[in-house]
Amino acid sequence: MNKKIHNLSLRGIPGIFLGIFSLIFIFGIHFLLSQYATSSSGVSVLPISFFEILLFGISFLYILISYFTVTIINKRRRKKLYLKNWSFKAKKIRIIYSVILLLGGIILYFLMTNGLLKFIIPSSLILYGIGGVVSNKHTIGATAFLGFVFLTFGFLAILFPRFAFYIWGIAFGICHIIYGLIYYKISGEF
Numbered sequence: 001m002n003k004k005i006h007n008l009s010l011r012g013i014p015g016i017f018l019g020i021f022s023l024i025f026i027f028g029i030h031f032l033l034s035q036y037a038t039s040s041s042g043v044s045v046l047p048i049s050f051f052e053i054l055l056f057g058i059s060f061l062y063i064l065i066s067y068f069t070v071t072i073i074n075k076r077r078r079k080k081l082y083l084k085n086w087s088f089k090a091k092k093i094r095i096i097y098s099v100i101l102l103l104g105g106i107i108l109y110f111l112m113t114n115g116l117l118k119f120i121i122p123s124s125l126i127l128y129g130i131g132g133v134v135s136n137k138h139t140i141g142a143t144a145f146l147g148f149v150f151l152t153f154g155f156l157a158i159l160f161p162r163f164a165f166y167i168w169g170i171a172f173g174i175c176h177i178i179y180g181l182i183y184y185k186i187s188g189e190f
Contacts, residue, residue, distance in 0.1 A: 026165065119158070
């Protein structure tokens with residue numbers, strides 16, 4: 001087993017869980033948005049401000065569940081290896097993603113308030129991709145490669161807005177699952 005696992009590693013089970021959570025989240029958001037767009041469902045009677053708050057709440061819950069799941073799984077893995085709780089690398093990665101999450105929240109809020117909704121999905125993919133590329137020097141795996149994959153998917157979502165939700169699902173869901181499975185096959189660790 002690799003003794004350099006940090007608390008925010010997406011290798012093995014954490015990556016798989018993050019991918020599954022992402023697929024559930026993206027499917028749920030897509031379902032709510034499509035229900036809201038049709039006037040025949042109960043969701044469509046909600047005022048737009050309440051609906052936006054609902055979407056924000058679901059997104060925030062997804063981020064919290066994903067973060068704590070990845071952290072708890074890696075903490076248990078590190079405990080089995082007799083490693084200290086928070087490594088320097090994990091702290092740096094947490095700072096990088098916290099800054100990107102804060103910056104992303106501001107950018108996504110700006111896009112939403114200015115009616116540029118078709119750029120929300122591409123922006124989230126591009127920001128996450130930047131996070132992967134920037135945090136690569138603090139990780140062991142192919143985080144930069146994963147970051148470039150997300151950047152590519154972000155630009156594809158700009159070029160093909162009709163397929164943005166599918167691209168979002170492939171990137172956050174399928175790519176994380178594949179990333180976790182690849183590292184499981186390579187290192188044999190979950």
